[in-house]
Amino acid sequence: MSTSRWPTIAQWAVRGLAPILLLVVLFTGRQSVLRWVLGGAAGERSLYIKIPLEQPRFHWYFLDEAALLRGSLEIEIHGASGRDTLLTVFREGRFGPGWEPISRRRDGVYFGFVGGGHVWTEARDSLVVRLRVAEDLDGIGAHQGGMLREGVYEAVASYSHLTGHPSIRPFRRPEGPTAFVGCWRSTWKLDVTRDRGWMGAADEEQDQFSEGWMGQVMRYALREVGTDGSRCVK
Numbered sequence: 416m417s418t419s420r421w422p423t424i425a426q427w428a429v430r431g432l433a434p435i436l437l438l439v440v441l442f443t444g445r446q447s448v449l450r451w452v453l454g455g456a457a458g459e460r461s462l463y464i465k466i467p468l469e470q471p472r473f474h475w476y477f478l479d480e481a482a483l484l485r486g487s488l489e490i491e492i493h494g495a496s497g498r499d500t501l502l503t504v505f506r507e508g509r510f511g512p513g514w515e516p517i518s519r520r521r522d523g524v525y526f527g528f529v530g531g532g533h534v535w536t537e538a539r540d541s542l543v544v545r546l547r548v549a550e551d552l553d554g555i556g557a558h559q560g561g562m563l564r565e566g567v568y569e570a571v572a573s574y575s576h577l578t579g580h581p582s583i584r585p586f587r588r589p590e591g592p593t594a595f596v597g598c599w600r601s602t603w604k605l606d607v608t609r610d611r612g613w614m615g616a617a618d619e620e621q622d623q624f625s626e627g628w629m630g631q632v633m634r635y636a637l638r639e640v641g642t643d644g645s646r647c648v649k
Contacts, residue, residue, distance in 0.1 A: 455642065457537040458580035460592040462502070463517075464490065465527035466546060467570050467649050468563070469602035471556040472617075476523035477563075478553045480516075483524060484508050485549040490531075490596070495539035495643075504528050523555065536594040538642035542572045544596070546603075558617035560609030571600040573641030598641030599649045 466488070468475055477483045487506035493499050503511040505528075514530030545567065552563040579592020610616055639647045 455538055455577040456580040457496070457535070458592060459533040460531075460536045460577065460579060460594040461513075461529060462490070462531040462534060462536075462594050462596055463527070463529050464504075464544070464596035465517075466544065466568075467572070467599040467602045468526060469604045469649070470559060470561070470607060471526075471605070472558060473556075475526040475554055475556045476520055477526060478523045478555060480519070480524040481508070482550055482552055484510070486547040487545075488528070488547075489545045491543040491545070492534065492536070493541045493543070494535065495537040495541075498535055500534060502531050502534065504530070526554070534594070536574070536577065538574065538577060539644075540573065541643065542574075542596060543569065544572055545569045554605070555609075556612045557614040558610070558612045559605075559607050560612060561605045561607040563603070563605055568603045570603065572596050573598045573643040573645055573647075575639060575641060575647065577642055598639060598643075598645065598647035600645075600647075602649050 484505050485508060488504040489506075490502040490504065491499070492502070504514050505511060510528075511530070513532045514528055516525045517527040517529055518525045546569075547567050548563055548565050551565050554561060554563065574594050575597030576595045577593075578595075641647055
């Protein structure tokens with residue numbers, strides 16, 4: 416074949432793929448295309464999870480790690496292909512093998528955890544997260560302090576993002592595939608007891624924006640979609 420024909424063939428290929436990609440974007444959304452190319456196919460991953468506390472702005476620390484660990488945290492993964500997995504993040508005073516908090520402070524432990532090792536994950540998995548709180552847990556955020564009361568908390572979730580295992584082979588990279596558990600159907604309410612956190616009190620203008628109609632509009636407009644296509648409340 417003459418080399419002069421290669422540009423023409425390449426143009427035909429691009430023209431043929433363009434409408435296909437457009438249809439994929441229209442029917443599945445831009446994020447689906449990014450996952451298809453950059454990551455999101457079925458495969459083994461570690462998990463990254465922040466429990467769905469309702470009020471904190473960005474971050475929260477429990478002040479007594481030992482009290483937290485006297486309860487338990489479990490993740491049930493109901494696989495899209497029928498493969499179910501039960502993971503124990505912590506129970507009976509210790510973390511499960513391979514699990515650890517995202518960070519620790521001198522006076523507390525973060526409300527998120529990483530681990531799980533090589534867990535089979537798929538975009539359309541459904542997850543049930545169950546936290547047993549053995550005693551009231553005091554905590555602090557950037558602008559608030561409060562308690563997560565004793566009891567059993569449960570929430571359904573999907574992944575907010577999957578890294579690793581892209582569908583297109585040239586984009587595949589072996590390092591660190593991770594499933595981010597962050598698209599929640601419900602949240603767990605804290606009993607806010609202090610209006611100051613480690614950054615002090617939230618300024619009044621910020622509070623008015625967050626609680627007013629404009630804040631509600633912004634939250635709705637920016638609401639994310641999980642890897643299974645469902646809307647996230649947090």
